[in-house]
Amino acid sequence: MAIVEVKNLTYSYPAADKPALKGIHFQVEEGEFVSLVGANEAGKTSLCFALAGFVPHFFKGELRGEVWVAGKESSRTSLDDWLLNVGLVFQNPFNQISGSKFTVYEEVAFGLENLGIPRPEMKERVEGIMQKTGITELAQRSPYALSGGQQQRVALASILVMQPRLLVLDEPTSQLDPIGTRQVFEVIKSMSQEGITVVMAEHKLEWVAEFSDRVIALADGEMWMAGKPGDVLTSPLMTELGIGVSRYTAAGRRAVEIGLLPASQRLPVTHRQALAFFGAAPP
Amino acid sequence: MNTRLSFYVHRESPLHRLNPLTKLTLVGTLIVLAFASRGPELPLVLFLVVVLLSVAGQVLWEFLRVAVRLLLPVCGFIFVMQSLFIPIGETILLQWWIFSLRLEAIQHAALTVSRILVMVSSFILLILSTHPSTLMSDLTRRRLPGGFAYVITTSLQIIPQMRAKAQTIIDAQLSRGMETKGGLCQRVRGLLPLVRPLVFASLVDVEERAIAIEARAFNSKKEKTSLIEIEDPVYEKVVRWLMLFLLLGMIGNNLWRSLR
Numbered sequence: 036m037a038i039v040e041v042k043n044l045t046y047s048y049p050a051a052d053k054p055a056l057k058g059i060h061f062q063v064e065e066g067e068f069v070s071l072v073g074a075n076e077a078g079k080t081s082l083c084f085a086l087a088g089f090v091p092h093f094f095k096g097e098l099r100g101e102v103w104v105a106g107k108e109s110s111r112t113s114l115d116d117w118l119l120n121v122g123l124v125f126q127n128p129f130n131q132i133s134g135s136k137f138t139v140y141e142e143v144a145f146g147l148e149n150l151g152i153p154r155p156e157m158k159e160r161v162e163g164i165m166q167k168t169g170i171t172e173l174a175q176r177s178p179y180a181l182s183g184g185q186q187q188r189v190a191l192a193s194i195l196v197m198q199p200r201l202l203v204l205d206e207p208t209s210q211l212d213p214i215g216t217r218q219v220f221e222v223i224k225s226m227s228q229e230g231i232t233v234v235m236a237e238h239k240l241e242w243v244a245e246f247s248d249r250v251i252a253l254a255d256g257e258m259w260m261a262g263k264p265g266d267v268l269t270s271p272l273m274t275e276l277g278i279g280v281s282r283y284t285a286a287g288r289r290a291v292e293i294g295l296l297p298a299s300q301r302l303p304v305t306h307r308q309a310l311a312f313f314g315a316a317p318p
Numbered sequence: 319m320n321t322r323l324s325f326y327v328h329r330e331s332p333l334h335r336l337n338p339l340t341k342l343t344l345v346g347t348l349i350v351l352a353f354a355s356r357g358p359e360l361p362l363v364l365f366l367v368v369v370l371l372s373v374a375g376q377v378l379w380e381f382l383r384v385a386v387r388l389l390l391p392v393c394g395f396i397f398v399m400q401s402l403f404i405p406i407g408e409t410i411l412l413q414w415w416i417f418s419l420r421l422e423a424i425q426h427a428a429l430t431v432s433r434i435l436v437m438v439s440s441f442i443l444l445i446l447s448t449h450p451s452t453l454m455s456d457l458t459r460r461r462l463p464g465g466f467a468y469v470i471t472t473s474l475q476i477i478p479q480m481r482a483k484a485q486t487i488i489d490a491q492l493s494r495g496m497e498t499k500g501g502l503c504q505r506v507r508g509l510l511p512l513v514r515p516l517v518f519a520s521l522v523d524v525e526e527r528a529i530a531i532e533a534r535a536f537n538s539k540k541e542k543t544s545l546i547e548i549e550d551p552v553y554e555k556v557v558r559w560l561m562l563f564l565l566l567g568m569i570g571n572n573l574w575r576s577l578r
Binding site: 087089093114115118119122123125127130131132133134135136137140141144145146147148149150151152153154157158161179190193194197 | 449454467468471472479523526527528530532533534535536537540541542544546547
């Protein structure tokens with residue numbers, strides 16, 4: 036059953052001379068992991084904001100079409116109600132710290148305080164999510180005294196503790212080092228395995244291929260491709276759209292071009308797929 | 319990055335255990351009493367009370383360190399300026415060139431300084447013995463608007479962050495040849511490449527932070543709860559009411575005297 040339905044969505048920011056999103060149309064099934072890929076200015080962030088209700092409630096502008104999440108339509112639902120079902124995590128971990136709390140534990144509880152959750156339940160949920168996201172040992176640290184990866188996990192925990200049905204992630208690892216990236220992706224993966232629906236905008240195509248059930252490629256505010264990661268991420272259109280391909284896909288394509296491997300083989304995207312792909316090559 | 323985000327010093331003391339509103343009321347009472355006094359004697363006694371409270375709160379050393387750094391230059395400056403330049407009284411003690419030191423001006427300066435001593439020192443004691451989260455949680459519970467509490471607590475944390483960001487920008491501009499040394503004009507010119515990116519970056523941060531807290535139901539219509547449990551025993555409520563009556567009595571008395 037579809038939890039997300041985006042119907043012919045076209046959106047322009049106030050005073051913008053062209054739409055950020057043009058005729059976007061797709062569905063996401065409950066529990067599915069969908070990734071959005073695209074070059075800069077492709078519309079990924081705008082689409083994330085639309086899914087999270089910030090378009091049209093926070094950013095005004097002109098909106099046509101509809102966004103439905105969990106049976107509610109965004110323009111007819113208050114942001115408060117909308118955010119009961121949707122959680123948003125974005126790029127800069129530093130700016131997602133509320134700034135009003137002095138320990139990580141308090142920071143994670145911030146959303147629950149705002150929702151009026153009783154203290155015993157609040158503590159139970161905070162401790163549970165901190166364990167799941169691997170930040171229990173940071174509980175008494177200042178949120179500002181953490182590394183980028185740790186801050187992003189705190190940001191994730193702060194949203195997940197509110198138990199959203201849909202988690203929207205806008206390039207959650209773009210400002211993180213490889214270790215921080217891995218830690219954050221591991222949390223996202225485990226949450227996805229627990230059944231949370233995830234829509235993630237991301238540039239790191241290897242990770243996208245690793246986790247996603249489906250990939251949507253955007254360019255210039257339009258949806259160009261949608262399908263299984265192996266099909267979308269190895270398509271020649273990826274380079275034309277300015278998104279590019281993973282280094283493994285590029286190496287595989289070159290191996291096929293020079294006749295090292297037959298063209299019938301599916302090109303790899305991840306390290307694991309590359310090992311299998313090149314393992315099949317003659318010595 | 320500086321991670322010390324408040325002046326709070328954790329101790330297991332009776333002062334720390336007091337409800338934040340009781341401490342706030344005490345601070346308010348001390349300040350009003352000091353300002354209602356017509357001579358420096360009462361404010362000085364009240365300052366002594368604050369010092370004794372810092373002993374009870376096991377924060378004497380921290381209190382003295384902050385108080386001396388903050389109060390000594392301010393009070394010294396005000397005392398000298400008021401003593402020399404307030405043209406009141408006729409009892410001239412010393413005269414030199416355009417300066418004349420009058421007894422009445424010294425008494426006035428002593429009163430001003432003693433009032434400042436009480437006001438600032440009592441606030442220092444409050445922030446040393448009260449965790450900002452506890453203070454804000456308690457005030458929010460008492461219907462202080464959430465937005466106001468947020469601005470107060472965020473302000474406490476934003477200064478080190480802004481300082482760190484400014485330092486990053488200074489380093490970046492210095493590496494590109496910005497001049498920060500030299501005459502006043504040179505320094506002012508050097509300030510512009512710092513201020514512009516700092517202001518623009520801060521505006522972007524504000525928008526992102528607004529989205530981040532909105533995503534965490536900050537503007538939810540539901541009644542907020544608090545993670546922190548704050549005790550408020552009956553005797554503290556009684557003490558607060560007594561302080562309030564004392565305040566009203568003091569204000570009424572002063573009004574009566576001034577009307578007569």
